[in-house]
Amino acid sequence: MMNIKVHRGLEQIGGCITEISTATSRVFIDFGQNLPGNGEATTPEQDRLMVENIFATNAKKHEAVFYTHGHEDHVGLFEYIPPYVPQYMSDGTKELLLIKYRTLKEGVELSLAQLQNDANSIKEQIEEENFKKSNAENKIKIIARMNSWGRTSPGKKPSPIFIGDITITPFFNCHSIYDSHMFLIEADGKRIWHTGDYRAHGYMGKGLFPTLRKYATNIDTLITEGTMLNRNDECIHECKVSEKMANVMKAFKYVFVLASATDIERLASIKNASSEAKKTLYVCSKFMASTMKFFTERESSLSRGLFNFSPRMLRLNGLDRIKKKGFVLIAGTSQISRVKKLLKELPIEETLLIYSSWEGYYTIPEQIAANPGYKNFRELFYNIVDIHTSGHADKTTIKRVIETINSKEVIVIHKEGD
Ligand SMILES: [Zn+2]
Numbered sequence: 376m377m378n379i380k381v382h383r384g385l386e387q388i389g390g391c392i393t394e395i396s397t398a399t400s401r402v403f404i405d406f407g408q409n410l411p412g413n414g415e416a417t418t419p420e421q422d423r424l425m426v427e428n429i430f431a432t433n434a435k436k437h438e439a440v441f442y443t444h445g446h447e448d449h450v451g452l453f454e455y456i457p458p459y460v461p462q463y464m465s466d467g468t469k470e471l472l473l474i475k476y477r478t479l480k481e482g483v484e485l486s487l488a489q490l491q492n493d494a495n496s497i498k499e500q501i502e503e504e505n506f507k508k509s510n511a512e513n514k515i516k517i518i519a520r521m522n523s524w525g526r527t528s529p530g531k532k533p534s535p536i537f538i539g540d541i542t543i544t545p546f547f548n549c550h551s552i553y554d555s556h557m558f559l560i561e562a563d564g565k566r567i568w569h570t571g572d573y574r575a576h577g578y579m580g581k582g583l584f585p586t587l588r589k590y591a592t593n594i595d596t597l598i599t600e601g602t603m604l605n606r607n608d609e610c611i612h613e614c615k616v617s618e619k620m621a622n623v624m625k626a627f628k629y630v631f632v633l634a635s636a637t638d639i640e641r642l643a644s645i646k647n648a649s650s651e652a653k654k655t656l657y658v659c660s661k662f663m664a665s666t667m668k669f670f671t672e673r674e675s676s677l678s679r680g681l682f683n684f685s686p687r688m689l690r691l692n693g694l695d696r697i698k699k700k701g702f703v704l705i706a707g708t709s710q711i712s713r714v715k716k717l718l719k720e721l722p723i724e725e726t727l728l729i730y731s732s733w734e735g736y737y738t739i740p741e742q743i744a745a746n747p748g749y750k751n752f753r754e755l756f757y758n759i760v761d762i763h764t765s766g767h768a769d770k771t772t773i774k775r776v777i778e779t780i781n782s783k784e785v786i787v788i789h790k791e792g793d
């Protein structure tokens with residue numbers, strides 16, 4: 376008898392853990408970290424114990440963990456999974472995570488070298504950086520060992536993966552991070568469709584309903600995300616985001632865009648807008664330069680140039696020429712000190728911030744407390760416009776997904792509690 380247990384995620388956005396088991400086998404879909412303001416904040420020690428507990432209960436001969444995508448609220452606990460349990464993710468997710476932790480490690484090594492050269496540096500600081508370094512190294516080691524599946528070309532059926540008597544088939548999905556997937560899970564004659572996080576209003580969202588109509592047939596249980604179920608926002612398409620950006624980019628000489636380095640579609644919107652506004656595109660972080668390089672290698676031939684990125688690296692010492700011409704600079708919150716320095720050199724009335732991230736990061740107190748970077752970054756600027764669209768399906772799309780799949784049962788996860 377097949378069994379579904381949602382450990383976390385029914386009454387909160389993120390921190391997702393779903394278990395599907397038979398008499399001999401079980402798979403977990405996602406092992407995510409709780410997001411600020413969603414579920415209890417936990418210490419690493421509590422996280423480790425919780426994961427340990429889950430694996431000690433209801434153990435089966437065949438076990439595995441599958442990840443829908445690389446956001447923290449879905450993969451955040453991967454380091455605590457027992458080493459004997461294989462973990463699976465898309466090869467794009469795996470590479471993104473490797474880029475993330477390798478860049479982090481390099482950054483830590485740099486500040487370690489500075490600390491060690493500085494006679495006044497404090498011992499505790501060095502210890503803390505050393506801890507961060509070994510933490511990143513440990514994560515890189517675990518990710519490098521993970522199993523991965525490759526992207527199936529459109530129109531072809533992806534290959535299933537077998538865990539004991541459970542069959543899992545990954546299907547490419549559009550979300551605000553690259554290489555996200557949904558799953559068809561078959562066990563004991565039952566069929567489950569797990570959507571992960573998804574949307575239809577991105578460049579890669581066209582495939583959602585054709586894929587569902589073709590493969591999500593005779594589904595017993597649909598597990599869908601419901602982030603936007605309590606929100607009435609109409610989601611604009613990424614094309615519209617790009618259009619709006621181009622318009623404001625034309626009006627200001629120096630344009631900063633705060634956006635995520637892992638969201639290939641948003642980066643494409645910004646890139647197109649900047650070329651529409653005839654401005655040179657810059658980045659100032661190694662992380663963003665690396666993800667863009669990776670996206671270009673993987674996707675440029677498939678996307679007719681949409682995902683072909685060739686940004687320049689902005690350096691403060693070559694500023695005069697750049698100042699004359701104006702620019703579009705994409706940055707993340709971790710570049711705040713660099714951006715601050717740069718702003719000192721620019722006339723404030725000709726400078727604009729396009730805030731292209733979720734508004735909750737600077738409006739919700741719990742979010743600000745957990746991560747003040749977004750609010751701080753915003754406060755550096757005088758002229759600000761918000762141009763963004765959600766990474767999640769709007770209400771209308773979720774309803775259409777439920778109608779299209781027409782399953783016997785629907786479980787909504789990744790939603791606000793009552
Ligand atoms: Zn999520």
Ligand SMILES: [Zn+2]
Pocket residue numbers: 444446550552572
């Ligand atoms: Zn997500």
